[in-house]
Amino acid sequence: MITISNLSKSFTLHNQGAAVIPVMENAALSVAPGECLGLVGASGSGKSTLMRMIWGNYLAASGSIMVGDVDVAKAAPREIIALRRGTLGYVSQFLRVVPRVPTVDVVADPLLTLGVPVEEARARASALLAKLNIPERLWALSPTTFSGGEQQRVNIARGFVHPYPALLLDEPTASLDAVNREVVLSLIEGAKARGAAIIGIFHDEAARERLCDRLVDVTGFTPRVAA
Amino acid sequence: MASEYNFAYLDEQTKRMIRRAILKGVAIPGYQVPFASREMPMPYGWGTGGVQVTAACLVPEDRLKVIDQGADDTTNAVSIRRFFQRTAGVAVTEATADATVIQTRHRIPETPLTEGQILVYQVPIPEPLRFLEPRETETRKMHELEDYGLMHVKLYEDIARHGQIATAYDYPVKVEGRYVMDPSPIPKFDNPKLARNPAIQLFGAGREQRIYALPPYAEAVSLDFDDYPFTASKADHQCDLCDASGSYLDEVITDDQGSRMYVCSDTDFCRGRREAGHVGRLGGGEAGQ
Amino acid sequence: MKDLDIWTSMKTQPLLSVQGLSKFYGARIGCDAVSFDLYPGEVLGIVGESGSGKSTLLSCLAGHLAPDTGKVIFDTVDGPRDTVVMGEAERRRLARTDWAYVHQNPRDGLRMGVSAGGNVGERLMAVGARHYGDIRAQAVDWLGRVEIAADRIDDRPSAFSGGMQQRLQIARNLVTGPRLVFMDEPTGGLDVSVQARLLDLLRGLVREMGLSAIIVTHDLAVVRLLADRLMVMKGGYVVEQGLTDQVLDDPQHEYTQLLVSSVLQV
Numbered sequence: 001m002i003t004i005s006n007l008s009k010s011f012t013l014h015n016q017g018a019a020v021i022p023v024m025e026n027a028a029l030s031v032a033p034g035e036c037l038g039l040v041g042a043s044g045s046g047k048s049t050l051m052r053m054i055w056g057n058y059l060a061a062s063g064s065i066m067v068g069d070v071d072v073a074k075a076a077p078r079e080i081i082a083l084r085r086g087t088l089g090y091v092s093q094f095l096r097v098v099p100r101v102p103t104v105d106v107v108a109d110p111l112l113t114l115g116v117p118v119e120e121a122r123a124r125a126s127a128l129l130a131k132l133n134i135p136e137r138l139w140a141l142s143p144t145t146f147s148g149g150e151q152q153r154v155n156i157a158r159g160f161v162h163p164y165p166a167l168l169l170d171e172p173t174a175s176l177d178a179v180n181r182e183v184v185l186s187l188i189e190g191a192k193a194r195g196a197a198i199i200g201i202f203h204d205e206a207a208r209e210r211l212c213d214r215l216v217d218v219t220g221f222t223p224r225v226a227a
Numbered sequence: 228m229a230s231e232y233n234f235a236y237l238d239e240q241t242k243r244m245i246r247r248a249i250l251k252g253v254a255i256p257g258y259q260v261p262f263a264s265r266e267m268p269m270p271y272g273w274g275t276g277g278v279q280v281t282a283a284c285l286v287p288e289d290r291l292k293v294i295d296q297g298a299d300d301t302t303n304a305v306s307i308r309r310f311f312q313r314t315a316g317v318a319v320t321e322a323t324a325d326a327t328v329i330q331t332r333h334r335i336p337e338t339p340l341t342e343g344q345i346l347v348y349q350v351p352i353p354e355p356l357r358f359l360e361p362r363e364t365e366t367r368k369m370h371e372l373e374d375y376g377l378m379h380v381k382l383y384e385d386i387a388r389h390g391q392i393a394t395a396y397d398y399p400v401k402v403e404g405r406y407v408m409d410p411s412p413i414p415k416f417d418n419p420k421l422a423r424n425p426a427i428q429l430f431g432a433g434r435e436q437r438i439y440a441l442p443p444y445a446e447a448v449s450l451d452f453d454d455y456p457f458t459a460s461k462a463d464h465q466c467d468l469c470d471a472s473g474s475y476l477d478e479v480i481t482d483d484q485g486s487r488m489y490v491c492s493d494t495d496f497c498r499g500r501r502e503a504g505h506v507g508r509l510g511g512g513e514a515g516q
Numbered sequence: 517m518k519d520l521d522i523w524t525s526m527k528t529q530p531l532l533s534v535q536g537l538s539k540f541y542g543a544r545i546g547c548d549a550v551s552f553d554l555y556p557g558e559v560l561g562i563v564g565e566s567g568s569g570k571s572t573l574l575s576c577l578a579g580h581l582a583p584d585t586g587k588v589i590f591d592t593v594d595g596p597r598d599t600v601v602m603g604e605a606e607r608r609r610l611a612r613t614d615w616a617y618v619h620q621n622p623r624d625g626l627r628m629g630v631s632a633g634g635n636v637g638e639r640l641m642a643v644g645a646r647h648y649g650d651i652r653a654q655a656v657d658w659l660g661r662v663e664i665a666a667d668r669i670d671d672r673p674s675a676f677s678g679g680m681q682q683r684l685q686i687a688r689n690l691v692t693g694p695r696l697v698f699m700d701e702p703t704g705g706l707d708v709s710v711q712a713r714l715l716d717l718l719r720g721l722v723r724e725m726g727l728s729a730i731i732v733t734h735d736l737a738v739v740r741l742l743a744d745r746l747m748v749m750k751g752g753y754v755v756e757q758g759l760t761d762q763v764l765d766d767p768q769h770e771y772t773q774l775l776v777s778s779v780l781q782v
Contacts, residue, residue, distance in 0.1 A: 014770030015777065057761040059768065077745045077759045078555050098719060098741050099712035112723060359627060372605045376612070376642025380627070380634050383641065386648050387631055387670050452648040 001166050001197030002031040002054065007063030007073065008223075009053060023049055027063065027221040033165065036188070036198040038212035041219045047201045050218055051168050054199065055090050056080040067166055085113055089164030091172050095143060095151045103146075104129065104139040107157040114162060121161075128157045132183055148175045153184075160187050167191060169200035173207050185210060235282040236314040241265055245283035245438070249429055252440035257402030257447075258370070259353050264436040274307060274332060275433030277349035281330045284345055284429070285311065290318045292326035297334040297475065297492030304332075321495050333396070335417040337474045337496040340426035342443060348411045350432035353439065355399040355409040375407050378450055386455055395460070400447040408439060408447070416461045416475045421447040464489040468510040469500035529591055531556045531696060531728050532577070537586030539572050545752035546572035550586070552747065552757065556695070559722055559729045561743030561760060563736060563775070569752040570732045571700060577730065578617050578698045579607045590614070590696070612642050616689035620701035622681035625688070626673045632659060632684055633669040639692045658687040662717060679710035683717065690721060697729040703738055715741055736779055740764060748772045 007027040013019045024046050031037045039047040052058040053072070054065055060073035070083050084090070089110075097106050107125035112118065129139055132153040138146070143154045152175055159167065172188065173181045181204075188211055192198060202208040208215070233239065241263075248262035267275040285291070291311055295304040299321040307330060308319050320326050323338040330347040340346060356366040359377050369375065378399055385393045398415035400422075402408045410421055411430060421428065421441060428441040441447060451457040462476045467488040474496055476489040488509055491497035501510060530553035539546035547569035554560055562570045575581040577588055579599055587598045590610065599607055611617070619625035626635055636655040637645070645651050656666045662683035664676075673681050682702065689697065702718065703711040719742060722729055731742060739746055739760055747757040748769065756769040767773045 011766075012768070014773050018770075052765065056759055057765040059758075059762060059766050077762075078558060080759055081558075081744050096740065098716045100709070101716050359630065368604075372608055374608060374642065376638050379641035379646070380630055380638050383634050383637055383648065383651065384630060387633055387652075451646075453646050454649050 001033050001068065002029075002199060003064075003066040004029050004050075004054070005064055007050075007053065007065060007221075008061045009049065009058065010061055010223075022223040024053075024218075024221045025223040027218070029216050031166075031197040031199055033195040033197050034192055035213050036192055036200060036211045038208050038215045039199065039201050039218055040208075040215050041217050046218045046221060048170060050221070051170055051199065051201065055088070055168055056084070085110075086162075087164060088166045088168070089159045089162065090168045090170075091156050091159035092170050093152075093155075093174065095155050097143060099144050100142050102140045103134065103143045103154055106143055106154060107161055110158060110162050125157065125161055128161055129154075131187075132157055133180055149177065149180065152176060153180060156184055156187070160191065163191070163194060163196070165196055167196050167198045169198060169202075171201055171203060173202065173204045181207070232314040234287070234315055235285045235311065236267075237265065237279065237282045241279075242283040245279055248438045249280065249283060249440060252429070252438050253427065253442045255406075256441055256445045257400075257406030257408040257439060259437040259439045261436055262438050264433045267433065269306070269310075271434040272351065273303060274330070274349040276431030276435075276438070277330050277332070277347050277433075278307060278310070278431075279433060280347045280429050280431035280438060281307075281311065281328060282315075284328055284347065285315050285317055287315070287317065289327045290320050290325055292320050292323065292329045292495075293331075294329065294334060294336070294493075294495075295332045296477075297336070297496075298494045300494060322499075323493075323495050333412050333414075334475070334492060335413055335420045337471075337491070337493040338499075339420075340424055342425040344426040346424075346426050346428045348413075348428065348430045350409070350411040350430045350435070350437070353409055353430065353432040353435050353437040355407050370406060373405070375401075378407050379452070382450060382452065382455075386452070392451065392455055392457070398449055398457075400449050402441065402447050403445055404448075407450070408441075410447070414461070414475055415449065415457070416459045418447070418449045418457070419459050462489055465507060466491045466497060466500075466510075467507040469497045469505045470507040470510070471497070471500055471505070529596070530554060530589075531558075531591050532730075533587070533589040533596070534577065535587040535589070537573070537576055537583050537588065539569075539576050539581060539583045545569065546581075547576070547749070547752045550754055552754075554696075554728055554730065556728055557722075557726050558745060559727075559731065559743045561739030561746045562730065562732045562749060563734060563739055563746065564749035565734065565775075567751075568749040570749045572752075573749070574698055574700055574730065574732045578615065579611060580617075612639050613692055614695045616694040616697040618682075618685055618689055618697065618699040618702050620704045622673070622678070622685045625685040626681060628672065628674050631670045631672055632664065632676075635673065635684060635688045636691050639688065643692060654691060658691050659684075661721070662687040663713070677710075679706055679714065682706060682710075682714060686714075686717070686721070690725065690727075693725065695726075695728060697727055699729060699731045699733075701733050701735075702731065703735065704733070711738075718742060736764060736776070748775065 005028045009024040010020055010022040041047055053060050056072045063073055065072040068087050070079055104122055104125050108121035111121035134153055143151055156172055173184055185207055245262055248260045252260045267278055293304045293308040295301040311317055312319055323336040328345045332349045354366055356369055356377055358381055360366050382392050396414045397412045398418055399407055400410055423444050425443050427443055430439045449457040464476055465472045468490050471491055474491045477492045479488050481488055532554040535551050537550040538548045550573055564570045576583040583600060588600050589596045590599050633652060633655040636658050637651040640651050659666060664680060673684055703714050743760045746760040746763040748755050750771045756763055756772045764776055767776050
């Protein structure tokens with residue numbers, strides 16, 4: 001479902017003397033449907049960078065990132081938009097929403113974009129929020145005022161409200177209590193079971209053990225010239 | 228006739244210039260033709276546009292009638308009539324049917340006009356779109372492109388505010404399916420008479436320097452909404468002097484107790500009916516006067 | 517080859533195709549050599565500092581300014597047409613049917629002397645609506661969609677707050693169901709809470725009506741939330757364009773990097 005080959009990336013910092021910083025070289029990995037791949041490596045080794053390149057908000061210097069039929073490394077913006085709409089889900093660590101929009105609509109948003117009728121989208125969003133133990137009285141409020149754990153769960157709900165065939169999970173269980181952690185882990189297991197290809201970053205080792213079929217250490221993709 | 232004036236006051240070159248504008252107006256019904264309006268020996272607002280058009284149309288054989296709000300005997304009508312008697316030496320009349328040229332302010336005579344007659348309107352503001360669009364460049368562009376949605380906005384505002392189209396005079400018409408035209412401040416009661424009229428209708432705006440025209444038998448449709456159709460309304464009375472039920476009426480307060488009477492605004496029409504023996508509610512004593 | 521399949525399976529006809537557009541003010545560059553395609557349902561953000569040419573570009577696209585070179589091809593009901601060379605009458609017809617233009621200052625986009633209902637109804641009347649009751653019903657519906665109470669329909673915009681005026685301007689523009697909306701700093705001049713409400717409204721309308729939109733702004737937070745794609749302009753040139761979050765998160769051009777690093781967290 002997701003196949004990366006020969007991928008490299010560098011940053012050019014124009015405002016710091018045009019310094020060119022290579023951050024990745026010859027990255028390659030592959031994830032099949034129903035498989036969960038864990039990215040590991042020390043902090044700063046490029047786990048998040050790789051994930052963002054797959055999501056498309058970081059540009060690849062060379063190589064290819066096939067998600068389904070689309071090569072994210074070369075695709076036109078509107079192809080990536082279409083990919084994100086129906087195929088590729090992403091649970092990031094940050095919640096970015098229009099202020100004032102009720103939580104239930106924030107979660108239903110990806111479904112509305114896909115053309116799901118409003119009532120059905122809200123119903124599916126509500127069911128997921130209930131499952132993630134977000135109190136119903138908060139659903140009509142904007143998540144911007146929520147605690148970190150609550151925001152994290154709203155983000156997860158957004159990522160799981162549509163059954164994306166490919167999922168990127170950036171620390172999905174960070175800042176969650178034991179009960180909610182368990183809910184999230186079972187959601188991820190459910191996604192695997194229905195055949196989603198998942199790439200995740202889990203600092204939570206027990207979660208990593210339980211979910212990941214394989215681990216890839218991104219340190220191996222670090223350019224040697226960087227030193 | 229005082230020989231020190233050129234015929235009909237204006238010099239021949241000026242009349243030629245105005246005639247060219249009139250001909251262009253007749254050729255493009257409803258289109259406002261700019262012209263170099265002259266200073267006239269009367270203030271703006273007293274009919275300088277109409278007077279110039281009349282001056283350009285008059286020939287020595289003409290018989291001129293001048294009305295103001297339908298009346299031949301008001302100050303403005305009398306002054307303009309005298310002006311042309313003095314400067315052109317033409318014959319004058321109060322009878323609509325006898326006149327070859329009729330200059331009017333705010334009315335169309337009740338007696339149907341005929342082929343060969345010319346009706347000249349005095350126009351204060353020729354631009355029907357001015358109410359909502361102050362820029363002349365833009366209104367000209369809107370006419371050019373037939374961009375007339377704004378006209379209906381004005382009527383919409385009327386209904387929204389008053390429950391009906393409250394525009395009672397100056398009611399805009401669409402001419403020959405093309406230009407939206409301001410018929411000058413005639414009551415909307417007169418609007419149907421604009422359309423398919425056998426006479427030539429000329430409109431002169433002196434201060435705004437515009438001439439426009441309706442050639443004989445030109446179509447002129449009053450704008451409206453499907454569910455608020457145009458109606459040519461008038462006071463729901465009969466003339467108290469001549470008993471006419473179909474003519475436009477003026478309301479006259481007759482004492483401090485609120486008594487009132489309704490009389491035809493067209494004095495020639497009213498007199499004609501009374502002479503023919505029609506008698507209204509209060510007309511007995513004056514009949515045959 | 518697989519790429520080709522995707523291209524043909526998606527709506528391949530751009531709604532708007534801009535090719536080599538330039539506008540000069542004497543020797544000074546307004547905008548130069550701008551090219552891009554906009555597809556149905558896409559929202560394109562254009563950012564840049566004052567004088568970068570973004571407003572000039574928008575004016576050329578919307579037909580308010582005549583460009584010196586280039587084409588602006590719009591997919592009309594009769595097929596793609598270059599709006600630069602079409603007659604003014606036809607362009608104005610587009611402007612009141614398929615296009616909408618939301619000005620930064622609502623006073624520029626509203627008739628301040630006309631009631632809210634008349635403002636919303638004008639475009640309907642301009643395209644031939646002649647039934648007062650229907651026009652009014654549509655105006656009430658649209659006021660509701662932009663969260664203006666129906667009992668304000670006969671009030672003039674001068675009695676409205678800035679945020680309400682801007683929402684009224686949006687209703688007035690969208691009532692005829694346009695396909696392409698030009699917006700010039702639509703949330704500029706509004707305080708932050710009002711901006712948020714407007715952003716949410718715009719997002720909903722874009723999605724429900726399948727609108728395409730071109731939004732000129734200097735507010736990166738606004739484009740992050742509204743725009744699918746982003747174009748960065750400087751000195752009349754497009755220096756960078758791409759997916760909105762890609763341009764903001766991984767800017768390639770020197771100027772974009774400066775722009776992104778100069779603002780607070782967006």
